[in-house]
Amino acid sequence: MGAVKGFMEFERETPTPRPVEDRLNDQQEVYEPFSVEKYREQGARCMDCGVPFCQSDTGCPLGNAIPDWNDMVYRDRWEEALSLLLKTNNFPEFTGRICPAPCEGACVLGINEPAVTIRNIEEIIAEKGFENGWMQPNPPKNRTGKKVAIIGSGPAGLATADQLNHAGHEVTVLEKADRIGGLLMYGIPHFKMEKSILNRRLKLMADEGVVFQPNSHVGVDISTQELQEKFDAIILCCGSEKPRDLLIEGRDLKGVHFAMDFLPQQNKRNEGDVIPEDISITAKDKNVLIIGGGDTGSDCLGTSLRQGAKKVYQFELLDEPPKERGPNNPWPQWPMTLSVSSSHMEAGGKITKFSVGTKKFSGENGQLKKVHACEVEFGDPDPETGRRPLNDVPGTEFTMDVDLVFLAMGFVHPVHEGLVKGLDLKLDARGNVACDKNKMTNVDGIFVAGDMSRGQSLVVWAIAEGREAARGVDQYLMNYTFLPHSEYM
Ligand SMILES: Cc1cc2nc3c(=O)[nH]c(=O)nc-3n(C[C@H](O)[C@H](O)[C@H](O)COP(=O)(O)OP(=O)(O)OC[C@H]3O[C@@H](n4cnc5c(N)ncnc54)[C@H](O)[C@@H]3O)c2cc1C
Numbered sequence: 001m002g003a004v005k006g007f008m009e010f011e012r013e014t015p016t017p018r019p020v021e022d023r024l025n026d027q028q029e030v031y032e033p034f035s036v037e038k039y040r041e042q043g044a045r046c047m048d049c050g051v052p053f054c055q056s057d058t059g060c061p062l063g064n065a066i067p068d069w070n071d072m073v074y075r076d077r078w079e080e081a082l083s084l085l086l087k088t089n090n091f092p093e094f095t096g097r098i099c100p101a102p103c104e105g106a107c108v109l110g111i112n113e114p115a116v117t118i119r120n121i122e123e124i125i126a127e128k129g130f131e132n133g134w135m136q137p138n139p140p141k142n143r144t145g146k147k148v149a150i151i152g153s154g155p156a157g158l159a160t161a162d163q164l165n166h167a168g169h170e171v172t173v174l175e176k177a178d179r180i181g182g183l184l185m186y187g188i189p190h191f192k193m194e195k196s197i198l199n200r201r202l203k204l205m206a207d208e209g210v211v212f213q214p215n216s217h218v219g220v221d222i223s224t225q226e227l228q229e230k231f232d233a234i235i236l237c238c239g240s241e242k243p244r245d246l247l248i249e250g251r252d253l254k255g256v257h258f259a260m261d262f263l264p265q266q267n268k269r270n271e272g273d274v275i276p277e278d279i280s281i282t283a284k285d286k287n288v289l290i291i292g293g294g295d296t297g298s299d300c301l302g303t304s305l306r307q308g309a310k311k312v313y314q315f316e317l318l319d320e321p322p323k324e325r326g327p328n329n330p331w332p333q334w335p336m337t338l339s340v341s342s343s344h345m346e347a348g349g350k351i352t353k354f355s356v357g358t359k360k361f362s363g364e365n366g367q368l369k370k371v372h373a374c375e376v377e378f379g380d381p382d383p384e385t386g387r388r389p390l391n392d393v394p395g396t397e398f399t400m401d402v403d404l405v406f407l408a409m410g411f412v413h414p415v416h417e418g419l420v421k422g423l424d425l426k427l428d429a430r431g432n433v434a435c436d437k438n439k440m441t442n443v444d445g446i447f448v449a450g451d452m453s454r455g456q457s458l459v460v461w462a463i464a465e466g467r468e469a470a471r472g473v474d475q476y477l478m479n480y481t482f483l484p485h486s487e488y489m
């Protein structure tokens with residue numbers, strides 16, 4: 001620890017967002033880069049505490065050695081910091097941009113001061129690596145002769161591929177979409193992470209020997225039987241793609257869409273594709289309602305604003321979270337506080353209506369025109385289940401004129417039709433694919449990782465899952481493994 005009093009000398013600072021009027025006119029990342037000197041000061045704020053909760057199980061799921069690389073950044077030892085970071089995180093340039101940073105919620109300094117800006121430091125370490133040419137292809141010296149197929153190319157599939165390739169196996173990643181990257185490519189908008197960042201990493205992996213095969217829908221274009229014959233192990237990383245629906249009157253009106261029918265289209269346009277007129281969904285000059293107050297909803301908001309929506313509203317069923325941690329949510333737990341995203345700031349701050357239940361959509365000639373809603377409140381707990389019902393508040397009914405609705409209420413589980421049913425895979429109680437501690441499913445040689453196993457989660461968890469599955473596969477193929485355990489799986 002270099003700067004003993006760094007946390008007293010320097011205040012928490014984070015990169016400045018570009019002016020709203022500029023960023024709403026493009027699709028580029030929201031934040032301006034920071035100066036290196038600023039990052040070093042922020043690294044100096046780390047107290048190198050005896051028990052670094054930021055890298056414990058309530059902090060970073062990858063167990064990133066945060067205090068060590070904070071210190072290296074402060075001391076200008078960037079290459080060492082990069083090498084240490086890459087030991088636990090395959091893709092710090094992704095998490096450094098889009099991780100919600102549970103590590104910062106668990107930072108000891110955060111008990112009585114603003115936490116260290118860990119995520120931004122992670123991003124700059126990765127960027128320094130690319131800038132200085134330290135991120136070069138590093139293919140394995142020897143190949144094992146074993147072949148593995150990874151189905152799905154999101155962060156879980158990519159992390160599994162990276163680990164298994166470095167262990168010497170021949171890795172093929174099959175992806176049903178026309179581009180590789182899963183939600184990194186077709187969920188997360190460019191303004192949160194530009195796709196040049198993803199493509200740069202994919203090129204590095206391809207140069208190291210990973211084979212990427214887009215437009216390959218397993219269970220449709222390619223049978224699993226064919227894969228089982230060709231490959232020694234298969235890892236399923238197909239995400240949690242079944243969206244939660246809102247089956248109310250008017251759901252089938254034209255203009256009511258799932259968020260994931262809308263967001264990927266804009267990412268495709270940003271990559272130069274033309275979306276055919278008959279399926280194109282755009283918010284331009286429309287009154288838009290987003291149902292769901294989470295990250296996906298916030299991404300719909302930022303995308304709608306960039307497309308020139310007339311007005312955007314957002315409903316959330318649950319109560320407004322507090323601004324500060326409540327007594328039942330102490331440090332170092334993930335703070336369940338009100339989060340204001342860059343998209344909310346673009347919309348002028350508070351736009352979400354909390355505690356609102358959507359009751360009905362109505363329209364004319366099959367086209368959505370209005371939403372009917374009311375306020376809701378939690379009732380008394382059910383004596384048997386302890387669960388509190390959400391009841392309508394009488395007299396609070398209202399309607400709003402809307403042209404477009406995006407359902408952004410999360411995802412229930414992976415798609416079961418096709419692959420999961422075809423392989424007769426066992427499911428857990430929530431409908432995710434069940435597995436043992438080595439991430440192997442009930443079918444010998446078939447493994448699972450990421451949202452498909454864990455349920456809808458985060459990029460950092462998908463990477464952790466992929467690393468753990470890779471270890472299980474390596475052990476299965478070789479009867480030994482030197483691949484590390486994921487710290488908190
Ligand atoms: C809109 C949105 C925004 C998000 N923003 C963030 C964020 O800012 N930060 C964060 O940490 N997390 C975010 N998340 C969550 C995060 O993206 C996911 O947790 C993560 O991508 C899961 O990774 P995965 O590899 O398990 O699955 P995915 O990324 O979903 O990838 C699964 C891939 O499998 C492919 N596939 C499925 N079935 C088949 C098949 N049969 N054959 C071939 N391919 C198949 C799919 O096409 C897809 O490309 C967001 C999620 C959404 C929806």
Ligand code: SF4
Pocket residue numbers: 059060061062064066089095096099100101102103104118119122460
């Ligand atoms: S991956 Fe996420 S939780 Fe881990 S150090 Fe980076 S920002 Fe923090």
